[in-house]
Each structure stands twice: as structure tokens, then as C-alpha cells.
Amino acid sequence: MLATGSRPVLPRLDGLDDADRLPPGVGFLRDLDDARAVTAALAAQQRIVVLGGGILGIEAALAAAEEGGRVTLVHSGRSPMERLLGEGARVLAAALTRAGITVVAGTSTGIRLTDGRFSALALEGGARVEGGALVLACGVRPRTELADGCDLATADGILVDHDLRALGTGGVWAIGDCAEVCCGVSTCAACTGGTAPPGLIGPGWQQADQLGLAFAAELAGLPVAAAGPPERRDAVLVLKARGVDAVTAGETDADPWTVAPGLAVAVWADPGHGRYAKMVTRDGVLTGLVCVGMPRTGAELVLLFERRSELPADRSSLLSLDSAEGVLAALPPGPDATLCRCAGVTRGTVQESVAGGCSSVPEVSAGTRAGTGCGGCHDDIRSVIEHHFAVAVAS
Ligand SMILES: Cc1cc2nc3c(=O)[nH]c(=O)nc-3n(C[C@H](O)[C@H](O)[C@H](O)COP(=O)(O)OP(=O)(O)OC[C@H]3O[C@@H](n4cnc5c(N)ncnc54)[C@H](O)[C@@H]3O)c2cc1C
Incomplete structure (x- = not known):
């Protein structure tokens, strides 16, 4: 059985020709050694240049900025994650800038070394982005x-x-x-x-x-039934970062003005307050979403998307979840809601494991597999544990 995974894409840049022999100061972000190299650059107060405006590049840039680092994110196209977020990507770019990241749109052409170490990324047109470490986040290939x-x-x-x-x-x-x-x-x-x-x-x-x-x-000598066609499940992509929220799933490029049977597209943009939402429905059922800067609306839309639910006729009612009143009105997700998307574990399963005695994230993970993938649900697991004990203490 082959499970050889994927490898990071080496971008075509002057000065980079061998992924296994990157110049000092240049690296991918794949394993702990790569993360340690970034940590060392941060400790040396070097500017981190992240090349690639996909989800991994953005998460790396935000994590480095959160550690107090000086960070430049270089991406092609108008805004990071533009293909997935559409106009919402412009709202995300503004949020990245607010987080202290310098966001640069441009086509990179090569790297520059000083004393054998990375010192700058060269862009088309002659511009340079200076820094002490370059993180390559340009996608993966099987x-x-x-x-x-x-x-x-x-x-x-x-x-x-x-x-x-x-x-x-x-x-x-x-x-x-x-x-x-x-x-x-x-x-x-x-x-x-x-x-x-x-x-x-x-x-x-x-x-x-x-x-x-x-x-x-x-x-065991039992008959093996042939598997049916794989279920087509659109991935839900969630940006995992503190204070910057973006989520997208399904068909997101539908135009609001397109007239097609059953298709309806609702868009709400409030760039001044860092908020953007897009909902694509077919016969009322949510088939695509983009949500930036609205965590509660985003979580509700993901729930509706995964359940293939119909949206309320008044789409704007969903937007109010992120208002002060909406926070109070928002219903907590039920036990059937997926809590860990990587392992496909529901909130109910996590609640049962906590009720059965698991009182920490590692214990819940060991018992249910929830939280053993990307780790994006650790806060949710923690809140289930806290809620369980708060109720136990109160009663
Ligand atoms: C920094 C980072 C963040 C990520 N974040 C997320 C996330 O938030 N959510 C998410 O869903 N996914 C995320 N991913 C992707 C996720 O890690 C991968 O989808 C997953 O690891 C793929 O598993 P795999 O077993 O197919 O391949 P891998 O985990 O890549 O394992 C493949 C293994 O095969 C070995 N191998 C390859 N060729 C050979 C050979 N010829 N001989 C011997 N061994 C070989 C490799 O060395 C490797 O150990 C992230 C990945 C990275 C790098």
C-alpha cells in the first residue's frame, strides 16, 4: 500500500533549484525542524518573508506576527486566498494588515543572498522584499x-x-x-x-x-463488498488563527446577478468593519459559503452546509448572529454537529466522553480521535469540558 503523501512545491525562482538543498534562511513549513527554523529567525528578530497567500502561508504569517515578529506576506493575484474567497479576500487582506503583516502583491522572480544567506526576495519590476528568513508556502504536490x-x-x-x-x-x-x-x-x-x-x-x-x-x-475470509463511488464532500476550509476568521466551502464563485433555475446568491460586504459573507443556494439549500470576520455566522453556515440544510428565506437573519443581540440569540450547536472535521467526530461523542470521565483535551482525543488532526477544534473540546464541569458544579 502506498501512502507516500505530498511534497511542497518549489517555486520557480532564480537561486532556487533543488528542494533538498535550500540556501540558508530559506525553508518550507512541513515539520518541526522547519518550525524551529522560523522560531530561531523570530528570536533573532529577523523579518520573516512568507511566499504564498494560501491558507498555510496565511496561518504561518499570522502565527509569526502573533509571536511579535515582523512579517511580510508575498502573494500573486490581487489578494491572498482570492480564488477561494472572491471579494472576501480583500476583507481578509485588510485583517492581515491590521494584524501587523505587510501584505505585498507581486510575482516573485528570484532570491538574493548576502554572505550565502537569504536576504531578499526579488519581484517582477525590480522591487525587493528584504528579510532574514523566507518561508515557502506555494502548495503541495502528491x-x-x-x-x-x-x-x-x-x-x-x-x-x-x-x-x-x-x-x-x-x-x-x-x-x-x-x-x-x-x-x-x-x-x-x-x-x-x-x-x-x-x-x-x-x-x-x-x-x-x-x-x-x-x-x-x-x-477473515469474509466476502469483501466492492466500495461504491466516493461520496463527494466539499472540504470546509477554516483559517486557524486567533482574531482573524475566515471560512469557505463548496461553490463560491457563483455571481449574484446570474439568473439560473434554482440558483440564488446573497452577498453582504462591510469592508469598513472587516466583514464579508456570501451564501450560494440551489433550490434553497446552501451549496457554497464564504464568511470573513464573522465567526458565529461562519460557524452556523458551516453547520447548515454540512447538513445540506435549506437557508431561511430571509438570509439577512443569519448575519445578525455576529451582532451583540445575535450572540445571545445564537443556539449552541446540537450533539449531531461535527466538532472535529478531520476525524469526523460529533459534539455528542465528545460530550459522552467527557461525561464518561475524560477531563482534558488529550484524554478526549485519546478516547474519540477528536482533535488529533489539525487541532483546530481544541478550543471547542475545551469548551465542552468546561461546560460539563460548570453544570456539574452548579447542580
Ligand atoms: C504545516 C502543515 C499544516 C497542515 N495543516 C492541515 C490542516 O490544518 N488540516 C488538514 O486537514 N490538513 C493539514 N495539513 C495536511 C495534512 O498534514 C496531510 O493531508 C496529511 O499529513 C497527509 O497524510 P499522508 O499520510 O497521506 O501523507 P504524509 O503525512 O505526508 O506522510 C507521507 C510519509 O511517506 C513518506 N514517504 C514518501 N515517499 C517515501 C518513500 N519513497 N519511501 C519511504 N517513505 C516515503 C514521507 O516521508 C512521509 O513520512 C497540513 C500539512 C502541513 C505540512
Whole structure:
């Protein structure tokens, strides 16, 4: 079974030609050593230059700024995360600036070294962004070289069918960031359109479960049912940072003025107060969302999106969740709401584990797997624990 993951993309820049031999001061952000290098640069009060305005680059820039670092985020296009957030990206860019990050739009062309160390990023047109450390956050690409060497079929990733078996093989499987589920049957709706691996931990874990069950059945001599087409679940992308909120999911590029049967797009923008929301519905059901600077509205929309719920006819009622009155009016999510998206664990499961004696995030994680992925739900787990004990003390 292949689970070779993905590797960071090395951008085409003068002075960078080998991902395994980056000049001093230049690095990716993949593992603890990479994080330690950034920490050392922060301790030396060097300016951190982050190249790449995707979610990882933005999270890295915000984390470095939160540590008191001087940070420049360089991105292509008009605003960071523009492809995913549309106009909401401009609101996010303003929030990044408020967080103390210098946001620079431009096409980078090369790096400059001083005494063999990174000292500046060169941009098209001759501008330079000076700094002591360069963090490359330009996306990831599935690692397929092992599969290529074995003559397995690859596209973006290693091509596998619904059973996660490499196409045209008997006993080779692939899962995780390296695997691209695309069965090759032209009439398969689940395998048309974008099938590149999403680069998120949740789908890989689901595939590991699926394959584990299939292997166990085979070892036990039980019949192994063929898996159906993979369920198309749009990823919910949440920016994990303190004080800057952005979330997006589903189809987000629909135009509010497009007239199409069943389609309705509502947009609300308040750049002056750092807020933006977009809701795309088909026959009333939420199929896409963007929410910046409105954490409660964003959380509610994600809930409705995951439940494939219909939105209220008056979309503006959702916006008030982030008003002072709305905070009081907002209903807490029920037990069926997903609390940990990486492991697919509901709030109810976490509540049960706390009621059963788990009183810390690591204990809940050990018992339920919630919080063992990206860690973005740790605060939610903590609040379930606190709520449980507050109720216990009060009663
Ligand atoms: C900084 C960072 C933040 C992230 N944040 C999030 C997040 O918030 N939410 C989220 O869902 N996802 C996040 N991800 C992505 C998530 O980590 C990946 O989707 C997940 O790790 C993929 O798991 P995997 O097992 O497929 O691959 P990996 O975890 O990449 O593991 C692949 C392993 O295979 C090894 N390998 C590769 N080739 C060979 C070979 N030829 N021989 C031997 N070993 C080999 C590699 O060394 C590696 O150990 C983040 C990733 C990074 C780097």
C-alpha cells in the first residue's frame, strides 16, 4: 500500500533549484525542524518573508506576527486566498494588515543572498522584499515518483479506483495525499471533474478506515463488498488563527446577478468593519459559503452546509448572529454537529466522553480521535469540558 503523501512545491525562482538543498534562511513549513527554523529567525528578530497567500502561508504569517515578529506576506493575484474567497479576500487582506503583516502583491522572480544567506526576495519590476528568513508556502504536490517508477498510472496523484486499488493492478493500493480517486469510467459522475487529492488529513483517514476494513474482511475470509463511488464532500476550509476568521466551502464563485433555475446568491460586504459573507443556494439549500470576520455566522453556515440544510428565506437573519443581540440569540450547536472535521467526530461523542470521565483535551482525543488532526477544534473540546464541569458544579 502506498501512502507516500505530498511534497511542497518549489517555486520557480532564480537561486532556487533543488528542494533538498535550500540556501540558508530559506525553508518550507512541513515539520518541526522547519518550525524551529522560523522560531530561531523570530528570536533573532529577523523579518520573516512568507511566499504564498494560501491558507498555510496565511496561518504561518499570522502565527509569526502573533509571536511579535515582523512579517511580510508575498502573494500573486490581487489578494491572498482570492480564488477561494472572491471579494472576501480583500476583507481578509485588510485583517492581515491590521494584524501587523505587510501584505505585498507581486510575482516573485528570484532570491538574493548576502554572505550565502537569504536576504531578499526579488519581484517582477525590480522591487525587493528584504528579510532574514523566507518561508515557502506555494502548495503541495502528491509524491508519485515511486509509483511512476513502478509504471503505475498517475495523473495529479496515483490513480486508484473506488476500492483504492491502483488502476490496472491486482494488489497495490494508495491512500492519503498521494492518491487520486478516479476510476477511469467515463460515465462515473463521482470521478469526473476535479479529482486531485485535496491535501487534507480527513479524507486520508477515511480511506485508511475503508482499506483497513477491506483488509480485515479479506484476512477473515469474509466476502469483501466492492466500495461504491466516493461520496463527494466539499472540504470546509477554516483559517486557524486567533482574531482573524475566515471560512469557505463548496461553490463560491457563483455571481449574484446570474439568473439560473434554482440558483440564488446573497452577498453582504462591510469592508469598513472587516466583514464579508456570501451564501450560494440551489433550490434553497446552501451549496457554497464564504464568511470573513464573522465567526458565529461562519460557524452556523458551516453547520447548515454540512447538513445540506435549506437557508431561511430571509438570509439577512443569519448575519445578525455576529451582532451583540445575535450572540445571545445564537443556539449552541446540537450533539449531531461535527466538532472535529478531520476525524469526523460529533459534539455528542465528545460530550459522552467527557461525561464518561475524560477531563482534558488529550484524554478526549485519546478516547474519540477528536482533535488529533489539525487541532483546530481544541478550543471547542475545551469548551465542552468546561461546560460539563460548570453544570456539574452548579447542580
Ligand atoms: C504545516 C502543515 C499544516 C497542515 N495543516 C492541515 C490542516 O490544518 N488540516 C488538514 O486537514 N490538513 C493539514 N495539513 C495536511 C495534512 O498534514 C496531510 O493531508 C496529511 O499529513 C497527509 O497524510 P499522508 O499520510 O497521506 O501523507 P504524509 O503525512 O505526508 O506522510 C507521507 C510519509 O511517506 C513518506 N514517504 C514518501 N515517499 C517515501 C518513500 N519513497 N519511501 C519511504 N517513505 C516515503 C514521507 O516521508 C512521509 O513520512 C497540513 C500539512 C502541513 C505540512
